[in-house]
Amino acid sequence: MLEESGCRALVILAESSRDPFIAPFVGAARLHRCFLILPLEGPIRLGYFTPMERGEAALSGLELLSPEDLDIERWSRAGQAPWQVLASVLHQGLQRCGIAPGAIAISGLGPAGQVEAACRQLTEDGWSFQPGALMVERLRRAKSEADIADMRLAASGSMAAFRRVAETLAGAVEMEGELWLWTEKLKVENLKRMVAETLAAYGLEQPEGLIIAPAEEGAVPHNVGTPDRAIRPGDSLVVDLFPRHRLFSDCTRTFCVGEPSEALSQAHAAVLAALELAHQEVRPGITGWQLQESVCDYFAKARYPTPLSHPGTLHGYVHGLGHGVGFAVHELPSFRQEAEGDDGRLVVGDVITLEPGLYEPGQGFAVRLEDLVLVGEEGGENLTPLPYDLDPAAW
Amino acid sequence: MLEESGCRALVILAESSRDPFIAPFVGAARLHRCFLILPLEGPIRLGYFTPMERGEAALSGLELLSPEDLDIERWSRAGQAPWQVLASVLHQGLQRCGIAPGAIAISGLGPAGQVEAACRQLTEDGWSFQPGALMVERLRRAKSEADIADMRLAASGSMAAFRRVAETLAGAVEMEGELWLWTEKLKVENLKRMVAETLAAYGLEQPEGLIIAPAEEGAVPHNVGTPDRAIRPGDSLVVDLFPRHRLFSDCTRTFCVGEPSEALSQAHAAVLAALELAHQEVRPGITGWQLQESVCDYFAKARYPTPLSHPGTLHGYVHGLGHGVGFAVHELPSFRQEAEGDDGRLVVGDVITLEPGLYEPGQGFAVRLEDLVLVGEEGGENLTPLPYDLDPAAW
Numbered sequence: 001m002l003e004e005s006g007c008r009a010l011v012i013l014a015e016s017s018r019d020p021f022i023a024p025f026v027g028a029a030r031l032h033r034c035f036l037i038l039p040l041e042g043p044i045r046l047g048y049f050t051p052m053e054r055g056e057a058a059l060s061g062l063e064l065l066s067p068e069d070l071d072i073e074r075w076s077r078a079g080q081a082p083w084q085v086l087a088s089v090l091h092q093g094l095q096r097c098g099i100a101p102g103a104i105a106i107s108g109l110g111p112a113g114q115v116e117a118a119c120r121q122l123t124e125d126g127w128s129f130q131p132g133a134l135m136v137e138r139l140r141r142a143k144s145e146a147d148i149a150d151m152r153l154a155a156s157g158s159m160a161a162f163r164r165v166a167e168t169l170a171g172a173v174e175m176e177g178e179l180w181l182w183t184e185k186l187k188v189e190n191l192k193r194m195v196a197e198t199l200a201a202y203g204l205e206q207p208e209g210l211i212i213a214p215a216e217e218g219a220v221p222h223n224v225g226t227p228d229r230a231i232r233p234g235d236s237l238v239v240d241l242f243p244r245h246r247l248f249s250d251c252t253r254t255f256c257v258g259e260p261s262e263a264l265s266q267a268h269a270a271v272l273a274a275l276e277l278a279h280q281e282v283r284p285g286i287t288g289w290q291l292q293e294s295v296c297d298y299f300a301k302a303r304y305p306t307p308l309s310h311p312g313t314l315h316g317y318v319h320g321l322g323h324g325v326g327f328a329v330h331e332l333p334s335f336r337q338e339a340e341g342d343d344g345r346l347v348v349g350d351v352i353t354l355e356p357g358l359y360e361p362g363q364g365f366a367v368r369l370e371d372l373v374l375v376g377e378e379g380g381e382n383l384t385p386l387p388y389d390l391d392p393a394a395w
Numbered sequence: 396m397l398e399e400s401g402c403r404a405l406v407i408l409a410e411s412s413r414d415p416f417i418a419p420f421v422g423a424a425r426l427h428r429c430f431l432i433l434p435l436e437g438p439i440r441l442g443y444f445t446p447m448e449r450g451e452a453a454l455s456g457l458e459l460l461s462p463e464d465l466d467i468e469r470w471s472r473a474g475q476a477p478w479q480v481l482a483s484v485l486h487q488g489l490q491r492c493g494i495a496p497g498a499i500a501i502s503g504l505g506p507a508g509q510v511e512a513a514c515r516q517l518t519e520d521g522w523s524f525q526p527g528a529l530m531v532e533r534l535r536r537a538k539s540e541a542d543i544a545d546m547r548l549a550a551s552g553s554m555a556a557f558r559r560v561a562e563t564l565a566g567a568v569e570m571e572g573e574l575w576l577w578t579e580k581l582k583v584e585n586l587k588r589m590v591a592e593t594l595a596a597y598g599l600e601q602p603e604g605l606i607i608a609p610a611e612e613g614a615v616p617h618n619v620g621t622p623d624r625a626i627r628p629g630d631s632l633v634v635d636l637f638p639r640h641r642l643f644s645d646c647t648r649t650f651c652v653g654e655p656s657e658a659l660s661q662a663h664a665a666v667l668a669a670l671e672l673a674h675q676e677v678r679p680g681i682t683g684w685q686l687q688e689s690v691c692d693y694f695a696k697a698r699y700p701t702p703l704s705h706p707g708t709l710h711g712y713v714h715g716l717g718h719g720v721g722f723a724v725h726e727l728p729s730f731r732q733e734a735e736g737d738d739g740r741l742v743v744g745d746v747i748t749l750e751p752g753l754y755e756p757g758q759g760f761a762v763r764l765e766d767l768v769l770v771g772e773e774g775g776e777n778l779t780p781l782p783y784d785l786d787p788a789a790w
Contacts, residue, residue, distance in 0.1 A: 052714060109504050109505070130508065131511070205600070
């Protein structure tokens with residue numbers, strides 16, 4: 001990819017070694033600000049900024065560019081502003097890798113002001129830059145056996161949290177139109193706390209948060225749920241968990257305590273049928289967009305608006321069918337009709353979500369069901385085999 | 396600050412509304428990629444990229460730049476690369492705020508390749524950029540009463556986790572030179588799991604991780620501790636927790652189960668004395684660097700090397716005394732001798748750490764004691780009033 005791009009190296013910036021652009025390369029090492037240089041030839045090198053992180057840097061198993069190699073002290077003593085230090089350090093790091101000024105692919109996350117000013121300075125010194133994110137996205141799409149094992153672990157913790165939510169909802173007591181847990185009214189925050197504790201017991205974190213969104217709140221897909229919102233009988237309750245161990249898992253279920261409305265029941269049945277359809281169609285060679293078209297077709301026949309029948313619709317089926325998952329919650333393969341540098345075809349070893357949903361802000365309910373799926377030779381393996389029932393008592 | 400800089404607006408990019416550069420402005424809203432425009436005159440506006448986030452965006456209470464306002468669909472339909480979309484969106488957003496091409500301060504976190512390419516494009520269109528991080532750092536240093544209350548909450552959860560660690564260590568059983576918890580050998584990962592569960596029960600997260608580093612691992616300050624490392628009697632054990640609610644807390648204690656070595660006991664006594672000295676000296680008007688000098692002076696008299704007596708030393712006292720804490724773990728005020736745009740003087744309402752430590756990689760031990768301190772008229776208030784004892788049984 002570097003050769004095709006005409007670049008001499010790929011530079012990946014990071015504010016933390018957990019950043020999804022650098023995490024695939026650094027193993028167990030835990031650093032703050034750091035960067036990688038991947039030259040056209042020669043070893044990958046990890047640059048870090050303080051000797052206090054020498055132990056962690058060594059854990060990466062990579063060749064290192066230490067603060068001494070990078071002359072950090074010199075730039076600091078010279079009273080350079082942070083963007084100047086960044087420019088000096090990148091220049092020095094590239095030189096240490098034997099890379100003369102020329103074209104560089106750059107990616108990762110960085111402080112925008114420093115990145116802009118440092119690259120402008122480096123451009124004056126003879127360097128030029130082009131976006132390199134797609135190279136990293138392609139590299140990290142191919143997961144090792146250890147990566148897949150890690151995702152299974154994240155999925156298993158996530159499933160434990162779903163079962164605890166189901167158990168809690170099933171045990172809630174209805175009194176005068178409200179749900180109670182022992183002496184406490186059941187609120188979104190009780191469930192969020194419970195999920196966080198369960199995931200923590202599995203060694204999982206939620207760096208991207210979670211969604212526990214009842215009724216009208218769930219009807220806008222990315223509403224995360226207001227902590228003090230009480231959960232009432234008959235409410236739809238969208239629970240979307242995307243915890244991370246080293247890699248992420250991603251799974252959604254929708255519950256309803258008490259009697260669901262006719263419209264909610266119908267939507268649930270339609271979403272479940274759409275999900276089953278998608279599961280059946282997953283195989284190497286098919287594109288995410290083809291899966292999306294199938295599901296849109298199904299929903300259209302069931303008389304729900306879709307992005308194909310009603311572009312920009314805010315009710316019915318309002319989003320894409322899925323996305324790749326790995327070091328980031330959203331990564332390749334893309335399910336869009338056209339995505340830069342990705343033809344969308346599933347390959348063996350891809351881990352994707354399938355997540356049809358129906359959203360009715362006017363009626364105040366939503367259903368989304370999402371599985372995490374490993375693409376194999378013969379089709380998909382569901383990594384989140386949980387019940388789909390609305391009724392938590394059926395779990 | 397904008398006027399002084401000659402800029403027409405400050406733009407803050409973010410990959411998540413929890414990013415420390417944007418979090419102070421957006422309240423309870425939880426968004427993925429988004430940005431703020433703070434014009435010289437007129438309201439702050441929040442730009443977001445998908446109608447699925449309209450509900451969360453509204454929770455910010457800010458004026459919004461919706462995906463429709465930003466013409467997101469148009470750029471995507473035109474097949475623009477991500478960096479082009481970013482350039483188009485920023486151009487459109489600034490125009491919507493009535494800002495004509497000119498100088499812009501830019502800050503926050505962004506994808507480095509996109510930021511570089513988008514700013515280069517915008518420069519051709521008549522915009523120019525300068526780093527704006529310092530403006531945000533100055534703004535967020537001044538904390539509201541609600542911010543301080545939130546930090547007290549984070550500190551209280553953190554203290555609960557420390558007490559649980561102490562209780563566990565005190566209850567560990569020594570057998571044949573090893574420590575056991577019931578039928579399991581006591582390892583770093585047991586304690587990390589326990590801390591994560593306790594913090595989760597308080598609604599706290601650890602986006603920056605944690606340090607539980609025994610003996611030789613703790614002797615390099617940023618080593619986070621190897622999960623399967625057994626904790627042995629006589630080991631120093633550095634526990635540094637920096638969880639976040641809305642804002643962060645930051646606190647460190649050092650434990651030793653069983654008999655500490657003479658050198659470890661002496662180091663602990665010296666670090667505790669240094670911490671008490673620093674606590675006494677905290678007051679409005681003093682600089683972090685003056686506190687650092689006092690502590691270096693103290694350690695030098697006790698015959699430990701310091702950054703003043705032995706620049707670059709890797710044993711003895713090897714780092715700065717503290718830092719501001721808030722929406723980021725490390726923020727203003729700075730404790731450095733010279734920091735860009737900050738004279739280092741403490742002001743009422745600052746929240747800082749005081750964290751002297753002694754590190755002996757050659758002898759395989761370390762001691763760090765760190766309190767979170769609120770600067771008041773009369774001096775500092777310790778927000779993490781926990782025991783300092785090495786012996787967990789004394790807790």
